[in-house]
Amino acid sequence: MTGSTAADHAVAARPAADDPATDNGAAEVLIRREGRAGLIVLDRPAALNALTHGMVRRIAAALEEWERDDRVETVVITGAGGRAFCAGGDIVAIHRAATGGDPSAVEEFWRDEYRLNARIARYGKPYVAVMNGIVMGGGVGVSAHGSVRIVTETTRLAMPETGIGFVPDVGGTYLLALAPGELGTHLALTAGSAGAGDALRCGLADHFVPGERLPALLDDLAARPVHDALARHVAPAPPAPLDGQRRWIDACYAAGTVEEIVDRLRDCGEPEAAKAADRITANAPAAVKATLAALRRARALGPLEAVLDQEYRTSCAALAMPDLAEGIRAQVIDKDRAPRWNPATLEAVAPAVVARYFAPLGDRELGLATTTPLERW
Template sequence: MDDIHIRTEGRAGRITLTRPDALNALTWDMSLAIEAAIDVWADDDAIELVVIDALGDKAFCAGGDIQDLYDNGTRKNYSYGERFWRDEYRMNAKLFNFPKPVVTFMQGFTMGGGVGVGCHGSHRIVCENSQIAMPEVSIGLVPDVGGSLILARAPGRLGEYIGLTADRLDAGDAIYTGFADYYVPREYWDSLILNLCKTGDWTAVDALAKPHPESRLKGWQTDIDAVFGGETMGDIWRAMPDAPHEAIAHGKKLMQRHSPLSLCATVALIHKVRLADTIEAALDHEFRFTSRGMEHSDFLEGIRAAIIDKDRTPKWRHEDWSAVSGADVLAMSYPTKPPLDLTGAQK
């Protein structure tokens, strides 16, 4: 497959995303290929760890390749999206639960579907130009690919802030909030990967890790925690002061661009996942929304405005968060039939 290069090198299983011109956007076939590889390597005694990287400087993986989702959705082939997300989320769960070290190298943009590949590893590396984000609310979805679990586990209420604003995280922010583990300057990556493949020893990562930059969000946390701790989107909005601190002013400006339904559903999602605290619960709750997203959310309109027409003026189903009812959120969060199966093989 031209989009991804999967092989073994020494003691490592190697996965390289090879679509730099498309910012290594993740296709359905790429998700299936990753799953097939790690299914084999999990039981292969010759493989001691897995290395995942990507070609190019601009992006590790800037998200899922959503053109096919949009095309099928506009044709009312809603089952396409349901099948796509079932397969992608199963791969995400298997990466999260993989029994051997998984070392990921995330340069440039790592967003959406890229988080589901890069941020469920055991040793997650960022560098000088890393930018990580969960931008789903900007296109009418909710944080998914297991990202809601990372948000739920972030310090204080930073998870709510990141999920609701879609703000981008640099290396320091990514490490502080739990999306990454190590800061290794890019100049060391090639030699580190060679060492990992030769030895199969993950401690080589520890040996090269450098002090990471200070986190902007750590400095903002007190103000964010004071506002983003509400039970609902309404609680959060009403907690914003009339003359907000830089953090809250920035977050408020970003949220005003996003789907009101997605914002309200994201608050509920993060709270449910925080209570359950498992990847399986996170993916299940995410799937309840995304599997209905083509038909009942702002997803298709969000893609149209951001990707297809690029007019950046989406016409959301609700005027603002106050027009979204509890029933609207509940309708997107009922259990699915059949339920999401995260343990089986590809069908």
């Protein structure tokens, strides 16, 4: 973000009247009705607004209450602090679970988080996400499934999971599988990021609003219908650098295996393609192969709920594998940026290893695709 918005300060400065949620996320998510809008402000700026379980529950409770409140015509979600909308989930807690702690707490967090992602996608009122600054992982899940997704010149959007031995989740494989051509595959396998123009081109956002206009936009959203408010502030989209690379991206990532993708990237003669090959081979080999399989499967699964069910399987499987703990250690805990992946190379990842990511969970399945909307929430 370029800075906290006027609406952020307004919410933070007032008591939480009309607050529909009460749990341990109360200090980390600010909830306020302002005019015709229900405002949600992720408020962990020191942690780049990373999501905790309490925050997920608090957002879900607000949405449930506001869906029945005729005074709330629009929901608006933003992030406080100036640097990030939301940098993902609490991966330190995931690291504890992956290194001998109780995995059930993390699995329950994912269950509630993925249900929230599905609810946002099906929400009955306009859901406006202001995706300013860093938007990663879980931050994508509470924004890019919304009906109105706004980016600014500071937006950096990414699903960086393969870099920590994980597979994109929170509906990320659904969104990336729908991106034009193989742009989503490129972003997923490289753990790459997209600026505002590329986010719009990939279908991860809808509108560009300059950061300096955000305070006025938020004020207008509290006073006007969404389309009227947007019309006063939306600006032409900035360039999308990935568009100029579509020729080699689509050709290389259409290959059947990750090994073949890497070979095509190295052989095509484009400097950016060679860099992409290096990024892919630096990421966790098993997670990269599982991610390609998840994306290809997502294209055939149908609705978001079915893809979230698949992602719950891949997430639970990753929690039991060595690379997730090692990736978080290397990138977040020790920060030596030297993960020791197991298996260490793409060639060493047997088909059985990839198959483990998609193994049925029995009575632990998420089951969103087999429930009615009322049963989900």
